[in-house]
Amino acid sequence: MKSILMLWTTCNFFANYYVALNVAKYKQTTQSTFFDDDIGRRKSANAVDGEYEQNLMLTSGCTHTAPPHDQRHWWAVDLGAIYAVSNVVIFGRTDCCSKRLSNFNIDVIRPCKNSTHWFEGVTSLCHHRQEATIYLNATCSHETIGRYVRIQLKDPNALTLCEVEVHGVFMQDLNSVTLPYTCGFEGHSYDGQDGNIETAHVNNDIQCTYMCAYMNGCHAADFVKKNKTCSLMERKNGSNVVSDPDHNVFLVN
Numbered sequence: 001m002k003s004i005l006m007l008w009t010t011c012n013f014f015a016n017y018y019v020a021l022n023v024a025k026y027k028q029t030t031q032s033t034f035f036d037d038d039i040g041r042r043k044s045a046n047a048v049d050g051e052y053e054q055n056l057m058l059t060s061g062c063t064h065t066a067p068p069h070d071q072r073h074w075w076a077v078d079l080g081a082i083y084a085v086s087n088v089v090i091f092g093r094t095d096c097c098s099k100r101l102s103n104f105n106i107d108v109i110r111p112c113k114n115s116t117h118w119f120e121g122v123t124s125l126c127h128h129r130q131e132a133t134i135y136l137n138a139t140c141s142h143e144t145i146g147r148y149v150r151i152q153l154k155d156p157n158a159l160t161l162c163e164v165e166v167h168g169v170f171m172q173d174l175n176s177v178t179l180p181y182t183c184g185f186e187g188h189s190y191d192g193q194d195g196n197i198e199t200a201h202v203n204n205d206i207q208c209t210y211m212c213a214y215m216n217g218c219h220a221a222d223f224v225k226k227n228k229t230c231s232l233m234e235r236k237n238g239s240n241v242v243s244d245p246d247h248n249v250f251l252v253n
Contacts, residue, residue, distance in 0.1 A: 020086040024048050024077045024149065024166035030118070031075040031159070035066040044075055047161040054094040054134070054162045062093060062162040073159040074152035076118055082110065083168030085144045088126055090136045090151065091163040098132040100157040105129075106138055108146035112183035118148050122184030122250070143204055145171060184209075189247035190220040191240050192233035202230045209250040221250045 029044035036042070039057075042064035051061030065073040085108050092101040105128050111121035124146060127138035149166050153159055184205075197218055202208050205223035208230035212221035219235035226246055233239075241249055 020084075020167035020169050022089075022165040023079050023083055023168050023170075024164060025050060027080055028078040029076065031063060031065060032071065032073045033066040035064040035158075037064070042160075047075060047164045048077060050163075052091055052163050054091055056093045056160060056162070057095055059162070062160055065159045067158075070156045072153050072156060074150055075159060075161055075164075076148055076150040077164065077166065078118065079147050079149065079166065079168070082145060082147055082171045083166075084142075084171050085126060085140050085146065085149065085166060085168040087137055087139045087167045088149060088151075089163075089165040089167070090133060090138070090161060092134045092136075093160050093162055094134050097158075097160070098134050101133040101153075101160065103130055103154045104133075105150075105152050105154065106140075107150045107152065108140065108144045109148040109150065110146040110184065111148065119150065122146070122186065143206055145206065184248065184250045185241050186248050187243065187245045188241045188249050189244035190222045190231075190233055190249045190251075191242050192220060192222070192231075193236040193239050195219075195234040195236040195239065197232045197234055199232070200230050201228055203228065205230075205248045205250065208232075209252070212250070212252050219252055221252065223248045223250075 025048050027048055029048055031044040034043060039060045044063055046061050046063045049061055053059035053061055056062050063075060088106050106126040108124045108126050109119055109121050124144045126140035126144050129136055208223040209221040212218040212232050215232055217234050218232045220233040222231040224247055
């Protein structure tokens with residue numbers, strides 16, 4: 001247990017010490033729909049191409065979703081590994097329509113192991129922006145960790161992004177053996193059928209999950225939000241994840 005806590009302290013030290021770089025540039029992207037106009041195809045990759053021109057009518061370097069605009073459009077980037085995301089910088093269009101880029105969420109998603117779906121996993125809200133946006137530098141909490149970053153409108157408007165930067169510190173390679181992926185269920189607990197291995201007080205659910213990842217036989221990290229208690233539990237036949245707003249549970253693969 002001492003070595004686990006030492007590792008956690010070391011990770012926090014390096015995450016705070018190193019400057020978080022833009023880890024989104026030229027990475028794989030996708031968005032809800034794609035729009036073609038006289039300048040060209042408004043593809044999702046335009047938001048991470050290093051082109052910062054914000055006048056949509058003068059550049060082909062912005063994204064734009066296509067009609068119909070009666071859905072909540074979104075854009076997302078795959079960082080290619082697990083990062084501790086410190087902040088997300090958004091450059092919107094300046095020639096018009098800044099109100100369209102308002103009332104949106106910036107989500108960071110930590111996927112389940114071997115999942116091919118970008119948005120299947122633990123979703124952490126980095127920032128909610130209500131106001132019309134031309135430029136935004138959104139700071140995430142220190143517990144925002146994931147592989148995918150999604151910007152999603154909550155109103156039925158077109159989504160245009162001229163550039164997006166995601167600043168973060170590398171945490172975990174996708175092929176890592178020592179740090180297995182976890183599949184998280186916020187607002188749920190693990191019905192472990194008396195499979196409790198150990199209980200400890202921790203700072204947050206991420207620390208609870210790391211402890212489980214390094215303990216032989218641990219399958220579920222069940223974190224109680226009220227008192228910050230971490231229960232490390234083994235896999236038991238008949239066990240299941242059940243709804244419980246006081247808990248967050250992570251299953252270690």
